[in-house]
Amino acid sequence: MDEFEPKIVAFLCNWCAYAGADLAGVSRMQYPANVRSVRVMCSGRVDPAFIVQAFRDGVDGALVAG
Amino acid sequence: MTQQLLELTGIGGDRLHVDWVSSAEAKRFTEIVTEATEAVRKRGPLDVSKYDLQLRAAEMVVKGEVMRWLVGKQHKITSAGDVYGRPWKEEKLQQVLDDALLREYQKSLIYLAIKSGTTSVRQVAEQTEIEVLRVSYLLADLEQKKLVEFTGMEESIPVFAAL
Numbered sequence: 001m002d003e004f005e006p007k008i009v010a011f012l013c014n015w016c017a018y019a020g021a022d023l024a025g026v027s028r029m030q031y032p033a034n035v036r037s038v039r040v041m042c043s044g045r046v047d048p049a050f051i052v053q054a055f056r057d058g059v060d061g062a063l064v065a066g
Numbered sequence: 067m068t069q070q071l072l073e074l075t076g077i078g079g080d081r082l083h084v085d086w087v088s089s090a091e092a093k094r095f096t097e098i099v100t101e102a103t104e105a106v107r108k109r110g111p112l113d114v115s116k117y118d119l120q121l122r123a124a125e126m127v128v129k130g131e132v133m134r135w136l137v138g139k140q141h142k143i144t145s146a147g148d149v150y151g152r153p154w155k156e157e158k159l160q161q162v163l164d165d166a167l168l169r170e171y172q173k174s175l176i177y178l179a180i181k182s183g184t185t186s187v188r189q190v191a192e193q194t195e196i197e198v199l200r201v202s203y204l205l206a207d208l209e210q211k212k213l214v215e216f217t218g219m220e221e222s223i224p225v226f227a228a229l
Contacts, residue, residue, distance in 0.1 A: 061106030
């Protein structure tokens with residue numbers, strides 16, 4: 001537990017990346033548990049202000065996937 | 067642009083990852099998440115309290131109208147052309163965007179510094195780590211926009227207040 005575990009917010013498009021994440025879960029693929037997903041209807045919905053706000057609220061990193 | 071802005075604030079542009087995955091690419095998704103996690107892990111934990119002023123300035127920039135207009139018009143200006151019907155080269159517009167981003171960011175920093183109680187140009191320059199000459203140049207801009215006000219001299223030092 002010594003290694004630093006970053007907190008990452010992930011904005012995932014409902015139709016692409018979120019479904020991809022879902023499939024990854026269903027097919028039992030392993031991936032880091034550091035991401036906290038936020039489902040958006042389109043990655044175009046993500047405003048740069050969301051990202052700055054997330055950093056201000058204390059995340060270590062952000063991921064936008066569409 | 068947001069990555070560039072994060073670089074300016076000092077927290078590092080590689081803390082933000084942007085990528086595309088289709089719904090059938092579960093493997094690719096896991097790869098992207100792993101990659102992003104590793105990059106952020108390398109950066110180490112983020113101490114937000116150190117970057118409070120910088121992040122608030124960044125928020126002002128992304129919520130401000132200048133960058134939003136410029137980015138919104140980007141495609142039109144490079145394809146159909148500007149108001150005179152002249153299409154711009156991508157690189158030329160990118161240069162304009164970069165300059166505007168830096169200017170807007172520094173202006174927001176100066177504004178927030180003055181608002182937090184720093185009054186003289188020299189102190190603002192020290193707090194924001196921007197050159198004194200650049201600070202006074204941007205202050206003139208802020209004054210014109212009625213964001214700050216010149217309130218007089220104190221022991222021959224010009225004093226400013228945020229409106």
